[in-house]
Amino acid sequence: MKLFLKGDRCFTDKCAFERRSYPPGQHGQGRGKVSEYALQLREKQKVKRLYGLVETQFRNLFEKAERTKGVTGENMMSLLERRLDNVVYRLGFASSRREARMMVTHGHFTVNGRKVNIPSYTVRVNDTVEVVEGKREKARIVENIKAAERRGVPEWLSLDKDNFKGTVLRAPVRDDVTMPIEEHLIVELYSK
Numbered sequence: 453m454k455l456f457l458k459g460d461r462c463f464t465d466k467c468a469f470e471r472r473s474y475p476p477g478q479h480g481q482g483r484g485k486v487s488e489y490a491l492q493l494r495e496k497q498k499v500k501r502l503y504g505l506v507e508t509q510f511r512n513l514f515e516k517a518e519r520t521k522g523v524t525g526e527n528m529m530s531l532l533e534r535r536l537d538n539v540v541y542r543l544g545f546a547s548s549r550r551e552a553r554m555m556v557t558h559g560h561f562t563v564n565g566r567k568v569n570i571p572s573y574t575v576r577v578n579d580t581v582e583v584v585e586g587k588r589e590k591a592r593i594v595e596n597i598k599a600a601e602r603r604g605v606p607e608w609l610s611l612d613k614d615n616f617k618g619t620v621l622r623a624p625v626r627d628d629v630t631m632p633i634e635e636h637l638i639v640e641l642y643s644k
Contacts, residue, residue, distance in 0.1 A: 492641035495634055502631060503532050504549050509572065514642050525635030526626045533608075533624040536563065537571035539581055543611050543618035544600025545593055560587045575620050583616035606630075 474480045486494075500510050517527035532538065537553040540561060546552035553571045555561065561568060562582050563575060575581065583593060597613055605611045608624045 492637045495637040525639045529629050530624050534574050536573040539575050544597050547596050560584055577620055579620045581618045588616050
């Protein structure tokens with residue numbers, strides 16, 4: 453499945469998945485029957501890679517979603533979407549989640565006027581994510597904002613391009629996640 457991990461390259465013909473949609477090696481094209489466990493594990497690995505998390509982070513996030521009232525899978529997706537590195541990517545300040553994570557770690561963003569350099573920081577409703585004053589002229593950020601127009605900004609966020617600022621309007625719901633993720637498989641895997 454195409455996960456758009458390489459940023460803008462995934463929108464061009466140079467995307468590896470477009471060129472060859474099967475795994476490498478002589479046995480890559482011949483796939484046998486897949487077990488239920490393999491489907492669940494594959495889904496978990498896909499979401500981990502998509503959001504750039506390691507197993508411990510993902511497990512802790514799942515347990516937090518399980519403790520929260522409501523449907524566990526939807527809570528998990530909401531928590532993943534509200535991570536600061538993901539919000540920076542969704543607002544269009546970065547071309548990929550990996551680049552967004554690096555920018556947050558390097559201290560390019562503030563949340564409600566306070567510098568935050570933790571990619572796993574969970575933003576809340578009415579939080580304002582803003583590019584630090586000295587980093588606004590960076591060519592990479594300006595480039596990314598222009599390129600993000602084709603990707604669009606989700607409904608739960610608002611972007612002020614002129615002031616390099618984004619606001620969280622509401623908590624994301626399941627319909628706001630555009631990737632085809634079957635979170636019920638992850639919940640089944642961890643519930644064993």
